[in-house]
Amino acid sequence: MNLPDGPRAAARAGQDISPGRKVCIVTETRRLVPPCGALGRLQAIRCFLFDMDGTINLGQKLIPGMEGFFDKLTAAGRRFYLVTNNSSQDHAHYVRKMNRMGVPVREQDVLISTDAMVHYLNGIRPGARLFVLGTPALKGLLRQAGFRLTTTLEEGADVVVVGFDQTLTYETLTIACRLIDRGVPYVATHPDVRCPIEGGEFIPDTGAFLACIRTATGKEPQVITGKPYGYMVETVQERTGFAKNEIAMVGDRLTTDIAFGTDNGILSVLVLTGEATLADVGQSCVKPDIILPHANDLLNYL
Numbered sequence: 046m047n048l049p050d051g052p053r054a055a056a057r058a059g060q061d062i063s064p065g066r067k068v069c070i071v072t073e074t075r076r077l078v079p080p081c082g083a084l085g086r087l088q089a090i091r092c093f094l095f096d097m098d099g100t101i102n103l104g105q106k107l108i109p110g111m112e113g114f115f116d117k118l119t120a121a122g123r124r125f126y127l128v129t130n131n132s133s134q135d136h137a138h139y140v141r142k143m144n145r146m147g148v149p150v151r152e153q154d155v156l157i158s159t160d161a162m163v164h165y166l167n168g169i170r171p172g173a174r175l176f177v178l179g180t181p182a183l184k185g186l187l188r189q190a191g192f193r194l195t196t197t198l199e200e201g202a203d204v205v206v207v208g209f210d211q212t213l214t215y216e217t218l219t220i221a222c223r224l225i226d227r228g229v230p231y232v233a234t235h236p237d238v239r240c241p242i243e244g245g246e247f248i249p250d251t252g253a254f255l256a257c258i259r260t261a262t263g264k265e266p267q268v269i270t271g272k273p274y275g276y277m278v279e280t281v282q283e284r285t286g287f288a289k290n291e292i293a294m295v296g297d298r299l300t301t302d303i304a305f306g307t308d309n310g311i312l313s314v315l316v317l318t319g320e321a322t323l324a325d326v327g328q329s330c331v332k333p334d335i336i337l338p339h340a341n342d343l344l345n346y347l
């Protein structure tokens with residue numbers, strides 16, 4: 046584990062990086078020093094939700110040490126979902142991506158913010174007529190779920206759905222804004238403003254579209270279904286029947302993955318293979334329940 050000097054030294058010293066908080070600290074020997082009941086909470090987990098980039102893979106490459114991880118997790122009697130806010134792709138896309146890296150997951154192991162959108166819309170208005178700002182993949186998943194999609198202002202809609210629409214045109218943005226202005230409620234798949242791409246750059250994401258729609262209409266979305274909001278937890282509970290204390294979120298980002306866990310009453314596990322460092326944890330108001338150097342370390346505590 047190649048930690049920066051500061052966090053490495055803090056971890057070696059067993060330093061409490063978050064005074065007053067019950068956070069499990071990692072040591073360089075990868076042994077948890079549990080100052081709290083978090084280890085017991087970890088052993089009670091039946092279903093793990095995994096962020097992907099920074100947790101399982103970095104770009105197109107599997108993080109070293111993750112080979113065979115999901116087979117071992119399954120053999121230990123645990124279920125899992127790979128979760129993503131990115132509503133521009135379907136389940137098959139993530140299965141292909143993981144399979145290319147040697148991770149044998151199935152479509153039912155992937156949970157997209159779109160799934161939480163379907164869960165929400167089925168709860169309020171099954172079979173609703175939707176005007177969708179979204180890719181063909183998003184539209185296809187909504188159609189499969191029994192919703193009827195409209196395409197013109199004249200047709201109208203019961204709900205406007207805003208997703209990560211990489212096919213967005215001025216015409217579709219205009220129709221969405223005019224429908225919303227007329228009183229049609231709107232919902233969004235996720236709040237991310239930027240989607241990172243290779244080379245440290247980004248492309249504008251759904252949160253940026255929402256800012257535009259808010260400015261044009263003066264109206265807020267009725268709900269946003271992706272992380273850090275709780276609809277994906279509800280969706281997992283509906284599918285698995287597990288209670289919140291049997292579900293954990295594992296990820297590398299404090300403000301999305303860990304906030305998703307802490308805000309929604311499930312165990313949060315930060316791994317240090319991606320964005321956040323121990324120094325970041327010390328400086329952030331978002332505190333994980335458990336910190337591990339690597340997602341593979343979970344297997345030591347089940």
Ligand SMILES: [Mg+2]
Pocket residue numbers: 096097098099100296297298319
């Ligand atoms: Mg990540």
